[in-house]
Amino acid sequence: MEIIKYQPEKSKMTHHIEGESHRPGRIEVVCGSMFSGKTEELIRRMKRAKFAKQRVEIFKPAIDTRYSDNDVVSHDQNAIPSTPVETSSSILLLSSDIEVVGIDEAQFLDMGLVEVCNELANRGVRVIVAGLDMDFRGVPFGPMPALCAIADDVTKVHAICVRCGNLAYLSHRLVHNEKRVLLGEKMEYEPLCRDCYLQAVIAEDENKENEKAD
Numbered sequence: 424m425e426i427i428k429y430q431p432e433k434s435k436m437t438h439h440i441e442g443e444s445h446r447p448g449r450i451e452v453v454c455g456s457m458f459s460g461k462t463e464e465l466i467r468r469m470k471r472a473k474f475a476k477q478r479v480e481i482f483k484p485a486i487d488t489r490y491s492d493n494d495v496v497s498h499d500q501n502a503i504p505s506t507p508v509e510t511s512s513s514i515l516l517l518s519s520d521i522e523v524v525g526i527d528e529a530q531f532l533d534m535g536l537v538e539v540c541n542e543l544a545n546r547g548v549r550v551i552v553a554g555l556d557m558d559f560r561g562v563p564f565g566p567m568p569a570l571c572a573i574a575d576d577v578t579k580v581h582a583i584c585v586r587c588g589n590l591a592y593l594s595h596r597l598v599h600n601e602k603r604v605l606l607g608e609k610m611e612y613e614p615l616c617r618d619c620y621l622q623a624v625i626a627e628d629e630n631k632e633n634e635k636a637d
């Protein structure tokens with residue numbers, strides 16, 4: 424019997440998932456709830472690429488100006504400079520000559536971002552996208568589900584449920600506001616697991632009923 428050994432082409436062997444060696448374009452998605460460390464993970468990958476002397480650039484929606492206009496600032500103040508953009512098409516225009524494109528808070532960008540990421544990856548760019556996978560009701564957010572579908576690699580990161588310590592499932596909104604986009608911090612959102620979220624929703628519905636009855 425002949426034993427055939429699998430021998431990958433040499434070029435493919437250098438295409439390690441997070442390797443900084445020469446490789447074709449790719450799309451990486453880092454998604455999860457608030458306080459799950461998405462931005463920290465994006466920054467970690469971007470800093471490592473920068474350290475490897477690659478030309479890097481981070482973009483973020485102009486809407487997200489919680490702390491600073493020109494920095495991607497994560498909750499632990501570990502910042503690197505970024506460029507605010509109004510629409511996804513601006514990213515294509517501004518990223519010629521960039522080897523690694525980072526995009527933070529991608530859920531706030533338009534659906535055109537999906538094509539933009541494909542176009543960049545086809546040009547040989549490594550694209551790293553971070554964003555909320557779901558809104559505060561558990562509905563997939565903006566271009567994120569489509570980006571997860573076309574990505575070469577998806578990393579789902581989790582916060583810890585503040586009520587029971589299990590892995591959190593979404594960012595529950597503490598203030599009563601039905602607007603989908605409400606930029607917030609610890610005062611407005613809490614990470615909850617699925618069970619605790621369902622309990623919270625039931626309690627809120629009961630409160631609303633009681634208010635009506637009063």
Ligand SMILES: [Zn+2]
Pocket residue numbers: 584585586587588589615616617618619620
């Ligand atoms: Zn819980």
